[in-house]
Amino acid sequence: MSPEQQNNAQAQLPQVDGERPALGRLHQQFPEAILASHSYRGDDTISVAGDSLLPIMQFLRETPELSFETLMDLTAVDYLKMGKSPRFEVVYHLYSLTHNHRLRVKVPLPEDLPEVDSLTSLWKIADWYEREVWDMFGIKFRGHPDLRRLLMYEEFEGHPLRKDYPKSRRQPIVAQRT
């Protein structure tokens, strides 16, 4: 590609930095709560302390220039076998319909107290997402209206997506024929 063509290609790229003010605003507003942040090829990621999750999320949702109306995904990661500390991380994906921008928010959680504030007061959809994460990873959500298992049955013991759950430990609820 000639230098001229390269310049043209670059000129066609949208000016993304100007359109994604989320990271800057968060650093400004919550300097002590932010543990880490990075921006890679248009994906903004921010890691925050669990205590300040609720005010940060409220800020992201209600500030007009950010207005993240949609909680697109809420999941968790177990870093047991990757030797990372703390062990768990809850991951939130936000999307703004107004501004067409996205943000990933992560909250690291320790093994001995995997608890974080529930976001059901901000996004209704968080209800089932949080129940699924509780079911699969055993992470508790403080203030959740009805934190029951979502996918597994009530008799099931343990949390199957934790890395220390034996992959083939089955818990049948009907009598097994031999």
Next chain:
Amino acid sequence: MGVGEFITSKLDHAVGWARKYSIFQYPFITACCGMEYMGVACSHYDIDRFGAGFPRFTPRQSDVLFVVGTISHKMAPVLKTIYEQMCEPKWVVAFGVCTCTGGFYDNYSTVQGIDTVIPVDLYIPGCPPRPESVLDGLMLLQEKIQNQKQEILPKAKWRETQSSVSRLL
């Protein structure tokens, strides 16, 4: 051979013939194998040629339980109830590798073969099985139905009737 035995064996044959060509199936479809089941049921392969073209969506009216697709441990009690609700005589077909052995779902949630929950008469392996192998399986099932002892009455009642028929002749 006594006259009584001759009559019952001919009756068995006739009833078997009737039963094998009027299979009312209950399709218990939970996963992707269902598409292949529909393929068998539609005009290209036309399961109706074998007298099995009439799915009943209630276990009370069906003869063969087609278990099509992965069964999870959460689903197993439902499958067992459906099986128990079916009237005698009844047969069970495990359609696809997930129902036969659990397939590649060697994990915490999947039943490792439905024969750990209910008795199975016929296994059709494949992921999913081709319609040809389903039809082959269906013909094997017909053979099984034809050749088995036909119980017209419940087992205890049947024995009683048989002995009284022999006594009369």
